Amino acid sequence: MLLIIKATKLELIKIFSKWRTYIGFATVAVLIPLIMWLVRKYGFGLENQALRSLGDSFEFVGSLANGLLVSYYLMNVLWVHFPFFIVLVAGDVMASEGASGTYRLWLTRPIGRFQVITSKFLATFGYTLAIVLFMGLCSIGLGLLIVGGGDLFVFDKGILILSQGDALQRFLLAYLIAAWAQMAVAALAFMFSTWTNNSVGPIIGTYAVIVVSMILAVIKIPALEIIRPYLFVSYFDVFFMPFSDPIPWGEIGVSLLKLTVFILTFFGISAVSFLKKDICT
Amino acid sequence: MKRSLRITTIIILTLLSVHNLKSQTDPRAILDKVQAQYDAIEDYQVSVHLNVDIKNFRMPNKTMRVYFKKPDKVKIKTSGFAIVPRFGLMPTPATFLNDSVQLEYVRSFRENAIAYHVISVQPKKEIKTSPAIYLRVNAQRWTIDRVQLEYQQIGTTEMDIVYQNMAGFWLPETTKILFDLKHSIPPVERPNIDRPFGGMEQYAGNDTQPVRGYVTITFTNFFINKGLKDAVFEEEDY
Numbered sequence: 001m002l003l004i005i006k007a008t009k010l011e012l013i014k015i016f017s018k019w020r021t022y023i024g025f026a027t028v029a030v031l032i033p034l035i036m037w038l039v040r041k042y043g044f045g046l047e048n049q050a051l052r053s054l055g056d057s058f059e060f061v062g063s064l065a066n067g068l069l070v071s072y073y074l075m076n077v078l079w080v081h082f083p084f085f086i087v088l089v090a091g092d093v094m095a096s097e098g099a100s101g102t103y104r105l106w107l108t109r110p111i112g113r114f115q116v117i118t119s120k121f122l123a124t125f126g127y128t129l130a131i132v133l134f135m136g137l138c139s140i141g142l143g144l145l146i147v148g149g150g151d152l153f154v155f156d157k158g159i160l161i162l163s164q165g166d167a168l169q170r171f172l173l174a175y176l177i178a179a180w181a182q183m184a185v186a187a188l189a190f191m192f193s194t195w196t197n198n199s200v201g202p203i204i205g206t207y208a209v210i211v212v213s214m215i216l217a218v219i220k221i222p223a224l225e226i227i228r229p230y231l232f233v234s235y236f237d238v239f240f241m242p243f244s245d246p247i248p249w250g251e252i253g254v255s256l257l258k259l260t261v262f263i264l265t266f267f268g269i270s271a272v273s274f275l276k277k278d279i280c281t
Numbered sequence: 282m283k284r285s286l287r288i289t290t291i292i293i294l295t296l297l298s299v300h301n302l303k304s305q306t307d308p309r310a311i312l313d314k315v316q317a318q319y320d321a322i323e324d325y326q327v328s329v330h331l332n333v334d335i336k337n338f339r340m341p342n343k344t345m346r347v348y349f350k351k352p353d354k355v356k357i358k359t360s361g362f363a364i365v366p367r368f369g370l371m372p373t374p375a376t377f378l379n380d381s382v383q384l385e386y387v388r389s390f391r392e393n394a395i396a397y398h399v400i401s402v403q404p405k406k407e408i409k410t411s412p413a414i415y416l417r418v419n420a421q422r423w424t425i426d427r428v429q430l431e432y433q434q435i436g437t438t439e440m441d442i443v444y445q446n447m448a449g450f451w452l453p454e455t456t457k458i459l460f461d462l463k464h465s466i467p468p469v470e471r472p473n474i475d476r477p478f479g480g481m482e483q484y485a486g487n488d489t490q491p492v493r494g495y496v497t498i499t500f501t502n503f504f505i506n507k508g509l510k511d512a513v514f515e516e517e518d519y
Contacts, residue, residue, distance in 0.1 A: 058364040058365060058366055058367060059364070059365045059366075059367055060362070060363075060364055060365075061345065061357045061359055061362070061363045061364070061365050062359050062360075062361055062362040062363055063362065064362045066361075076472065149361075150360070150361040150362060151340075151341070151360075151361030151362045153362070154471065155469040155470065155471055155472075156469075156470070156471045157337060157468050157469075157470065158336070158337025158338055158339070158465075158466045158467065158468050158469060159337065159338050159339070159466055159469070160339045161339065161340040161341065161361075161362060162341070163341045163361065164360075164361060166341070237471075237472065237473040240471050240472045240473065241471070243471060244471055245339060
């Protein structure tokens with residue numbers, strides 16, 4: 001166990017010593033302040049039609065456009081766009097070792113193959129958690145700082161307005177859940193990465209799987225309903241669940257459990273594949 | 282001589298009673314009596330606690346601070362966002378009267394030994410967004426105890442106001458507003474795999490069900506005629 005922890009630390013150092021690791025962080029650090037500044041300068045068009053039926057009998061006081069609302073909308077990048085930063089690193093973790101031939105050196109050390117792959121997997125999880133939470137921190141922190149705070153307007157069986165304090169707690173939960181959902185992406189890229197010595201393949205392969213899965217999940221054809229439960233992207237919406245009232249803990253638990261099954265399956269396949277991998281030729 | 286004096290007295294008394302009767306059913310005179318007690322209010326501030334219970338619209342309970350200064354300066358301060366009933370905050374006659382409405386005396390009745398007048402406030406021209414308003418005036422303390430608003434397009438709203446006497450003024454303590462709306466807010470779902478970006482698009486143009494809802498407003502911490510500064514009304518909303 002101690003060996004795995006030590007190896008995981010080394011893997012994290014390796015991950016964070018590569019420039020590609022910082023592409024995601026840099027993009028988030030540049031893009032989010034820019035978006036927040038633009039919202040502050042030009043405003044944020046809200047779905048006024050949602051409140052239309054109340055418009056003649058009510059007056060609206062205060063503004064719904066605030067940093068939390070922008071942060072909430074920014075969470076939509078977690079569907080398709082944000083996974084790119086995950087696969088960029090997770091797809092490289094194993095493949096780069098194969099490409100540089102360092103497996104042989106690694107495995108001369110008193111550490112087993114399973115421990116090696118587990119530590120690499122845990123390090124990938126560390127990166128995934130770090131970048132998702134970094135996005136959450138930037139999004140909410142800069143949103144509050146640049147655009148300002150206030151109540152959060154969301155859709156949930158109609159209109160739901162959450163107080164700022166309540167919304168912040170839900171954001172924390174949502175980003176932790178999002179990290180787990182993104183871990184499914186990381187695990188898939190990691191699995192592809194164990195099969196090859198070139199990281200381009202796992203990156204493109206994982207992204208192709210995400211896009212195709214999203215298409216299959218979104219198209220409303222009854223025949224496709226059969227395969228939906230077997231697509232991990234079908235459970236991606238779990239990170240929006242904390243913004244329901246009451247929070248559907250049961251639904252969240254089921255979705256997280258299913259994502260865990262996908263993560264463990266991808267890891268299991270990776271482990272079996274790595275244990276059988278010929279590293280001598 | 283005696284006879285002519287008697288006739289004159291009868292005529293004067295008749296005219297007086299007719300005048301009195303007319304003033305009792307003159308809507309403008311009734312509303313003037315109600316307005317008269319608020320004319321002495323130069324400014325006020327009050328904490329307003331709002332509880333909303335409308336289907337498909339959930340909002341945390343809100344406390345706002347409302348500021349008013351004559352003639353028509355109003356400022357509502359709240360953290361975040363709130364919806365406020367258009368006519369629910371201070372139902373003085375001035376709230377309902379303008380050049381585009383005409384008044385009509387509807388009827389009078391007694392309830393719990395209190396006499397009430399019912400006055401209708403109708404828009405002169407038929408404007409779809411202007412409601413027909415019915416005011417129930419308490420003839421004992423000259424307050425508007427009930428307001429009914431009938432909108433052609435959106436439905437009806439009924440406000441029941443309970444008053445408290447503050448420094449000689451009858452001011453609202455609680456207002457319970459019943460909304461009977463023809464169209465509810467559509468039950469838009471949170472973003473999910475079917476509609477990753479959420480939104481109202483799927484409900485555009487769809488007819489929604491009628492809905493009833495309540496808003497309860499509680500008024501506390503009135504400060505009347507304390508000399509509110511104009512700067513209060515110039516502050517930016519937050």
